[in-house]
Amino acid sequence: MLKRPSTFSILLALIPFCAMCFSVPLWDRVDPRVFGLPFNLFWIIAWLGLTPLVLGIMYRIEKKR
């Protein structure tokens, strides 16, 4: 059996899932426009940038174990 990942990194991994997937009714709208983009598109683009950050933190945690 593979060693299960740490609870902390699983919790971290849930952040992008919540932000981009489960919370869709909260951010799927046009206003407010950010940098001229509709809000939903801006939100996704922001999280495309933030997800590697979250993964980077998870990488450090998993590496220590």
Next chain:
Amino acid sequence: MSEGTEALSVIFGIVAAGSCIGFLASKRRALNLEEWAVAGRGLGLILVWILLAGETFTTFSVLGISGWIYSRGGPILYVLVYLTLAQIVVFFVGPGLWELGRKFGLQTLGDFFAKRYGDRFLAMTVGLAGVFFLILYLQLQLTGLGLIVEVASFERVGRTPAMVCSTVVVAGFVLASGVRGVVWVSVLKDFLLVAVALVVGIGLPYIHFGGIGPMFTELIKAKPGYLTMPGGTTNLTHSWFISTVCVNSLLLGWPHFFGSIFTAKDGDTVRRNAIIMPFYMIPLILIVFAGCAALLVAPGLPNGDLALLAVVRRTFSPWVLGVIGGAGALTAMVPGAIQILTAATLFAKNVYRPLVSPELSEEDTALVAKVAVGGITAVALCLALNSSTTLVGLLIVAYSGISQFVPGIILGLYSRRVTSRGVLFGMLAGFAVAGSLIFTHQDPFHGINAGFVGLVANVVTLLAVSRLSRPTPNGFESSGALPIRRI
């Protein structure tokens, strides 16, 4: 030179350059099955990144995404989201899978099931189903390729000859260089595609509207509500979005994606690759911008898949269209090649060998795989020439199918309780439920993606049958005590 000739020569030049790279990539390496299918497990971070990006950034990403935003609007955001979230799944299971792959010589998805559960019938079912879904995906690539070349050459090259010629070339370099050839063609393709995405994603909004912001302002005014869900549709709602993202983020179940994990030189490379993968979504965002521009500049096209090419043809000089045509052709050829290669290896190792001659040597298996390349390519080509489904329609069926492999993979890695019967019946239940919903036109089913409904049936059946059936020894722990001698 007429505009058609100009565009056509650029397309031809690009495809020829790509094909040369493909044919020469593995020139000085012994091409055994291990090198052919998993590049001798020797690719570093950058090459793995390019391979995985090459697989995920397909014709669908160019024509399908712009086509969806054109005909459906907001729901297209699901693509950007699932491709990113899929990396999180790979982050967790990738390194462990790679380690098992090296230890037990796994090359395909079928190998995994055969070794973990020691069940040839299960592995064969996975193999056959995998080949089937890969052929659907391949058909999508070929259809997209035909469209691109036809439009980009100003109808100078018909869809059929374009599809036939490029399919032959793809099969050729798959045979000649295996997965390493595909990786190197992908390098050229990636450079071109990023350039194309920049030109269309930034150029089109600036030329026609004076900027990206003004373009959206105009679009929101012209089509209020189009950019949020359900956009131009009635049934692609938020529940559809959530369920589809969940299903598609299991793209680990794609046999070619699964197999490319083994091409990395170590498990850490797989994990670091997952971290940087979301950056590859930037070109896709640009394609979304281009699709929005098409919606305003070239409204009323019957086939949304043609929207991007139509607007480019109205805006730029023919050679730009030629570059897009060439890059687009490579975008179909790279994933197409990897899909052919994976389907052929799956067929040879996990269907033909156990079924026809279990004693087949590694060399002969490689030979069978190469013959299978021809057969699989021909089937996909015939389907592509004779069917009229849109690109998205094909992809949705295929994703609903491949996600059914994933419970067996993940539970197989982390749980002792799952049994081979459980996995088999779960998978079949998933196929049956998702398939019957899709073919009776009930996808989405009450706002939920049919693949997701199938996945629920799959997991429930898997757990129930596993509880009732005899425990299956884990082939990764008790090596040697298995009914199968060789994987």
